[in-house]
Amino acid sequence: MSATSSWSKADQDPATWLPPTAGHRCLYVTDWVADKLRWGLSVDADERIALAKTLNRCLDSPVTVTLAR
Numbered sequence: 708m709s710a711t712s713s714w715s716k717a718d719q720d721p722a723t724w725l726p727p728t729a730g731h732r733c734l735y736v737t738d739w740v741a742d743k744l745r746w747g748l749s750v751d752a753d754e755r756i757a758l759a760k761t762l763n764r765c766l767d768s769p770v771t772v773t774l775a776r
Contacts, residue, residue, distance in 0.1 A: 722753035733765035
C-alpha cells in the first residue's frame with residue numbers, strides 16, 4: 708500500500724474506503740472482520756453491508772481470529 712493510499716483511507720471503514728486494487732480487498736476485509744471479532748468491536752449497518760458485499764466476492768477467503776485475552 709502506498710503512502711497516498713494509506714492517507715486516503717485515514718479513519719474510514721469499509722463502507723467508505725476499500726483498497727483501490729481489487730486483488731487486495733479480500734485480505735483487507737477478512738483482516739477487518741478478524742480484528743472486529745478479536746476485540747469485540749461493533750459494526751454499524753453501512754459497514755455490515757459493505758463487508759457482506761465484498762466478502763460475497765471472496766470465495767475461499769477464510770477469516771482467522773485469534774481472540775484477545
